Amino acid sequence: MASLLLEAQPASEVPYTASEAMAKMKSRPASGAQTWRLTAWPATWTVGPTGTTAARPAEHFALLEAPALLPAPDWLYDLPIYARPKVHRDHHIEVAKALYSVPGALIGARVDVRADGQLVKIFHRGVLVKTHPRQPAGGRSTDPTDLPAHTSVYAMRDLDYLQRQAAGHGPAIGAYAAVLLDHPLPWTKMRQVYALLGLVTKWGPDRVEAACERAAEAEAFSVALIGRMLDRGLETEPGRQASLFPPPPASSPRPARFARPSAHFAARRTTTADSRGAGADHTGGAA
Numbered sequence: 001m002a003s004l005l006l007e008a009q010p011a012s013e014v015p016y017t018a019s020e021a022m023a024k025m026k027s028r029p030a031s032g033a034q035t036w037r038l039t040a041w042p043a044t045w046t047v048g049p050t051g052t053t054a055a056r057p058a059e060h061f062a063l064l065e066a067p068a069l070l071p072a073p074d075w076l077y078d079l080p081i082y083a084r085p086k087v088h089r090d091h092h093i094e095v096a097k098a099l100y101s102v103p104g105a106l107i108g109a110r111v112d113v114r115a116d117g118q119l120v121k122i123f124h125r126g127v128l129v130k131t132h133p134r135q136p137a138g139g140r141s142t143d144p145t146d147l148p149a150h151t152s153v154y155a156m157r158d159l160d161y162l163q164r165q166a167a168g169h170g171p172a173i174g175a176y177a178a179v180l181l182d183h184p185l186p187w188t189k190m191r192q193v194y195a196l197l198g199l200v201t202k203w204g205p206d207r208v209e210a211a212c213e214r215a216a217e218a219e220a221f222s223v224a225l226i227g228r229m230l231d232r233g234l235e236t237e238p239g240r241q242a243s244l245f246p247p248p249p250a251s252s253p254r255p256a257r258f259a260r261p262s263a264h265f266a267a268r269r270t271t272t273a274d275s276r277g278a279g280a281d282h283t284g285g286a287a
Contacts, residue, residue, distance in 0.1 A: 080116040087111060089158050090190040091147055095120060097137035101146040102130055140188075147187050159186055162193045169200050170209035172216065179221050195223045203230045211235035 053060055085093040087106045092099045095113050100120055102111060112123040115134060120141075122130040132141040159181055167174025177193050200208045211229045215221070229235045 078117045080114050083113045083115070084110050085113060088191075090187045092140075092142070092188075093122070098135040099140040099142070100130070100132045100135070101142045103143070103146040104129065142185065142188055144185060147185060158190070162190060162197075166193060166197060169197075169205040170212070172209045172213040173200065173205065176212040176216060176221065176226075179216075180223070192223045196226065199223070199227060199230060207235055 055063075081096065083095050085095060087093055087102050087109050089107055091103075091107065092101050093111060093113065095115055100122065102122060104124075106124060106129075109124065111129070112126075114121045114123070118134055120132045120134055121128060122132075130143075130146065132143075135141050163174065163177055163181065166177035173196065177196060180189050180192050180196070183189050196208070196212075207230055208226065211226045214235055215225055215229065
């Protein structure tokens, strides 16, 4: 409101109005200064007409400006985030812990990204190259048309390089990587092979070779599974299948407080002769 009133007044009167308001502002106690500023300034600035419109600012605002204002939005402002990630070899970028595919030969290039609550827009040198729906953390949005064709030699070059690099650490590791890349969209699995090679660097090729061999026997092809096996040292245990989830500790059953013997619940079958004898005994006892 204050800014609107300042704009409505001529430039020659603005310094005087501001100085008068600030002088009165300083004369107020600090505890009620903010409240007085919001409620008393408009009344202070509407005393006399302006030299431009010959109307009081409050009257001019209510008559001409207020009807032209749009209603205030009833939702929170969607604050976007901006990033400049690098295009990975799998033709994806990472924005807010989610992956998005990028078209064209942009591997290794930096792109500009604007992400709001609904869309992720990717720009290269000021040109919009791709738009994706926003994904949560850990999600992935891949457009198959962004990935190169299977028959392209340049497209297969990175995959072959990864395959040779994995096989160089051991035959089981190479076979495990080959299964991971055996996918209609093998570029989406390149990060798993990179993670497998990272395990080789961390734990050594011998341990990863044994873990891949054991996991392949169980037909469990997951790099996260290999990582858990290595972390728990289950890749070289002979004689049994590696267990990723240790059994619960054995505990002896606690004695029941109100337990009864099994004979208490046994059903007894009564014959006709027994029932007659019981009745006679009951009659004789009554006599």
